Structure formats: C-alpha cells, structure tokens
Amino acid sequence: MTDATAPVAATKRRSLPKVNSRAVVMTVYLVFLMLPIYWLINMSLKTNAEILGSFSLWPRDLTFANYVTILTDEAWYMGYVNSMIYVVMNTAISLAVALPAAYAFSRYNFLGDKHLFFWLLTNRMAPPAVFALPFFQLYSSIGLFDTHIAVALAHCLFNVPLAVWILEGFMRGVPKEIDETAYIDGYSFGRFFVKIFMPLIASGIGVAAFFCFMFSWVELLLSRTLTSVDAKPIAATMTRTVGAAGVDWGVLAAAGVLTIVPGALVIWFVRNYIAKGFALGRV
Amino acid sequence: MQQKTTNQKAWFLVLPVLILVAFSAVIPLMTVVNYSVQDTFGNNQFFWAGLEWFEEMLSDERMWNALQRQLMFSGIILAIEIPLGIFVALNMPKSGFWSSFCLVVMSLPLLIPWNVVGTIWQIFGRVDIGLLGHTLEALGINYNYTQNTVSAWITIIVMDVWHWTSLVALLAFAGLKSIPDAYYQAARIDQASRWKVFRFIELPKMMGVLMIAILLRFMDSFMIYTEPFVVTGGGPGNATTLLSIDLVKMALGQFDLGPAAAFSLMYFLVILLISWVFYTVMVNLDKKGL
Numbered sequence: 001m002t003d004a005t006a007p008v009a010a011t012k013r014r015s016l017p018k019v020n021s022r023a024v025v026m027t028v029y030l031v032f033l034m035l036p037i038y039w040l041i042n043m044s045l046k047t048n049a050e051i052l053g054s055f056s057l058w059p060r061d062l063t064f065a066n067y068v069t070i071l072t073d074e075a076w077y078m079g080y081v082n083s084m085i086y087v088v089m090n091t092a093i094s095l096a097v098a099l100p101a102a103y104a105f106s107r108y109n110f111l112g113d114k115h116l117f118f119w120l121l122t123n124r125m126a127p128p129a130v131f132a133l134p135f136f137q138l139y140s141s142i143g144l145f146d147t148h149i150a151v152a153l154a155h156c157l158f159n160v161p162l163a164v165w166i167l168e169g170f171m172r173g174v175p176k177e178i179d180e181t182a183y184i185d186g187y188s189f190g191r192f193f194v195k196i197f198m199p200l201i202a203s204g205i206g207v208a209a210f211f212c213f214m215f216s217w218v219e220l221l222l223s224r225t226l227t228s229v230d231a232k233p234i235a236a237t238m239t240r241t242v243g244a245a246g247v248d249w250g251v252l253a254a255a256g257v258l259t260i261v262p263g264a265l266v267i268w269f270v271r272n273y274i275a276k277g278f279a280l281g282r283v
Numbered sequence: 284m285q286q287k288t289t290n291q292k293a294w295f296l297v298l299p300v301l302i303l304v305a306f307s308a309v310i311p312l313m314t315v316v317n318y319s320v321q322d323t324f325g326n327n328q329f330f331w332a333g334l335e336w337f338e339e340m341l342s343d344e345r346m347w348n349a350l351q352r353q354l355m356f357s358g359i360i361l362a363i364e365i366p367l368g369i370f371v372a373l374n375m376p377k378s379g380f381w382s383s384f385c386l387v388v389m390s391l392p393l394l395i396p397w398n399v400v401g402t403i404w405q406i407f408g409r410v411d412i413g414l415l416g417h418t419l420e421a422l423g424i425n426y427n428y429t430q431n432t433v434s435a436w437i438t439i440i441v442m443d444v445w446h447w448t449s450l451v452a453l454l455a456f457a458g459l460k461s462i463p464d465a466y467y468q469a470a471r472i473d474q475a476s477r478w479k480v481f482r483f484i485e486l487p488k489m490m491g492v493l494m495i496a497i498l499l500r501f502m503d504s505f506m507i508y509t510e511p512f513v514v515t516g517g518g519p520g521n522a523t524t525l526l527s528i529d530l531v532k533m534a535l536g537q538f539d540l541g542p543a544a545a546f547s548l549m550y551f552l553v554i555l556l557i558s559w560v561f562y563t564v565m566v567n568l569d570k571k572g573l
Contacts, residue, residue: 033449040403103296129531130547160300217396220397249412253406274390278495
C-alpha cells in the first residue's frame, strides 16, 4: 500500500506548492491592498455609536445615513462638484496645449528641443510645497483666488509635462509616412491633425486624459491653498468632520469612499495602458 | 526609432506649452528666488539680504534634520517597494481575466486622493476603532502612532508601501510582458535555473521601466506631504516631519518667507540634481535599445 501511494503523494507534495505559490502571493498582496479600503467602507456603513462603542468586522446595524448626509448637504456635495469642475478644466487645458507640443517633439528636431523636454519634466519633479505660497500670491494678485480656473491652471504645473510625455510616447509609434501622405494629398496641418492624426492616437489621448484627471483629482496641497469657499475641493471639505463633539468618523469614511468611486469607475477602461501612462509613455 | 527632420517652425507648436508652464512655473519660481534674497519688516517693505537666508538655513539644524528624515524615508520605501514590486509582477497572471482583475485591483490605491489615503490609514491604525491598531493591541504589541516614534514611522512606511508598490509592480509587469517567448525557450534549452532566468533575461529587460519606477518613486517620495501629514501631522514631536511638511509649516504656518524660500530653492535643487542623474541613465538605456 505504501509503495503504491508514496510516489503519488511525493509528486503531489512537490507540484502542489509550485502551482499555487503564484496565486498565494497574489492573494496575499491583493488582500493587503483591499483590507484598509474594506475597513473604510465598513466604517462608512456604521453609525458613530457603533464605530466607537463596539468593535466589529462588519456593520451589525447597517445604515446609509452617512451617505445621505453627504448627498443632501450642499456644503458637502458642492465639494465634489468643485473638484470635478477644476479637474475637467485642467484635463481640457492640459490636453489642448500638450497635443501640438507632443507632435512637435515626436516629429521634429529643433533648437533646444532636448533641453526643453527635460525642463518640462523638472516641473513634474517640483514639490508642490515649494509652489504653494507663490501660487497663493500670484493668483491673489490677479484676482483669481478661490476660483476653479486658478486650481486648474496650478495643476497644469505637473499635468502638462505629464501629458506631453505620454502623448509623445504614443505619437512616436505612428509611422511618419502617414503625415507625409496626408500632406501630399493636400491636407493642411490643422485638418490633418484633427481628422487623421488624432483618431490614430485616440488611445493615447484617452490615457493622457485619464492621468491628468487622476493627478488633478488626488492632489490636495495646491487645491487647498488656492481655495477658501467657492471652489473648495472635496478633499479639503473632509476636514469639516472634525467638530466640537470630536470627529464624525462615519461621515468622514463615507466621504472617503465617495472619492474613490470616480477612479474605480474609469480604471477598467485604461487597465491595459496604465503602466504605459505611468512610464510616461515609454514602455 | 524614426528619423526626425529638423524644422525650427516646430517651436510654434511648443509655444502654448511654453507660455502656460512659464506662467505656472517660472513666475512663481522667480517669486521664490525674490524672497530668498530679501528681508522684510512687514508693510511690503523689502530689503536686500543677499545670501543671508541660505547661510542661515545651511547652518540650521532644523533643515538638516528634516533632510535626514527625508532621505531615510525615501531610502526605506525604495528598498521595500522596488524588490516587492518586482516580486509581485513576477507572480502576476500573464493574461486572461485574472490578469485584468489584478491590474484593476492593484491600480485602485493609486487613484485615491492622497488625503483620503492618509485618512484610511489614520482610521486603520487607530487602536480604538481601526482594524490594524486593534489587532496589534489584542496581540499585546505596544502600538500607538500618535505617541510612539517607531509606530509612527512604521505606519507611514507601510502606508506608502500600500499606496505605491502597485506602481512599481505595474511597470515591472509591463516590462516582463514585452519579453518574447523565444528568450524563455532558449533558457529552457540551456536548462537555466529560475534565478538565472531572472538575473540574465528578466532583470536586464526590465531595466528601462525599473529606472522609471525608481525615478518616479524617488521624486514622489521626496516631495510627499499630504499622506504623512494627515496621519501623524509630522509628530510625535518632529519625528515624521519630512521636508515638505517642514517647508509648509515654515512658509504658510509661520510666514517666514525668506528662510522658507531659501529652503525651497535648495530643496528643489536637490531633487533636480538626483533626478537629472536618473534621467541621464534612463536616456542612455533608451539609446541602447533596452
């Protein structure tokens, strides 16, 4: 009996960990990633009494009151609206100026192009903390303080270089013959660019837009410094939960969950390009 | 790589970017330079101070301490995130539904606003209501990130690993996917060990993207502000006051414009210098066709 089963068991023992080790590693890692997020969702569905009173792994007495608070209070949901407005503005501005520039970098040599390219990247490296105060003074002096456009322009500091880099990476992959054929066919530059070239790099534009959207959405320091009431972003609104009676944990958690939603919704569409975007178009 | 033609008119295409970035980067930077060489007694009256602020900052313990903490932080997170990211990438499913699933779940932390990342970990680590803090306490481990320096450091490091390791993994994964199957087949014929496949095929092929990963992680960790600020507020004491936190405290909290401006410039220069080194290495790797 032992003779017959021993080799089978041995091979099983040897092959089993091999098959599963990858899955185990990934499971452990994904659980590590999801646990804190789960905990946030868990808290957002509890009442404050339950959060502070007892410790439970899931909401015993499920409530959506925290979400209702946010979605019905103007001071709360206007935070999301404000964030959305400046994020969309920033994405539009960044793409509009980055598209022609990326085309120039990908197609032509010109005086100082390499230096200019690196200089653009240095703006991506600039610590927002360095720029917080000068931005505040600059936008105050031209009367743009506490407007959406001020935040949108400020975020161009890191988003325009990023968009140029990503788009340049995608444009490099389009053969130059296409441009030349179009010019021979009598297309003007503008018509060629909009009608032929932009559809060709549609995925690149999508990825660049996604990254501009994302980095503008996650940034807090500059957006908080440049706004006070009218254009206050949701990230800054969240400090409201600290009141005289202590922190309103449930509402804070619910607000946090709602800020994750936009990213989670669009991520599926760019999942195959996300590495290329982070690599500034150079994978 | 395609051959590019020389055309100076291309400058017109770059002009909008140049104007916009000049407005949002050069003007503020000049303001900083301006403050860094002047002194003020209020009332908008400024006096030439020369390099006084730079000298003051360079001889000030405060900046050196912050820089030291910053270097330690960046060093630790790079040492953890890069190997861990490569390890995760090696274990990711290569294709199919599970590959997409992993990509999406892993990207999730990258898309959370930075202060919410801070909030998540602030809650997660609390001893009274957080899963992590509560569990550690139940296990009898003395953990309190608001009062204990070691706990505070571990919390912000684990938080950063949680937040950004996926970025390294995603980049490494993209690098791995670009390796043709023929390479692996050749390795199998040569009976190369797993380690040798990694060392001589996978690692060299990933070098390009890994450089980008290191560059990005270095830059971003060096200017990190929001996440540790939300979790620890720079405390306990000054234990987690990293460069940006210290700078914001100085500039917006105490309105010490001169020293803060000098601080800013030196801070920016350090980042610029190190990033330039990385960038040069990266471009050279690019040229070699990696």
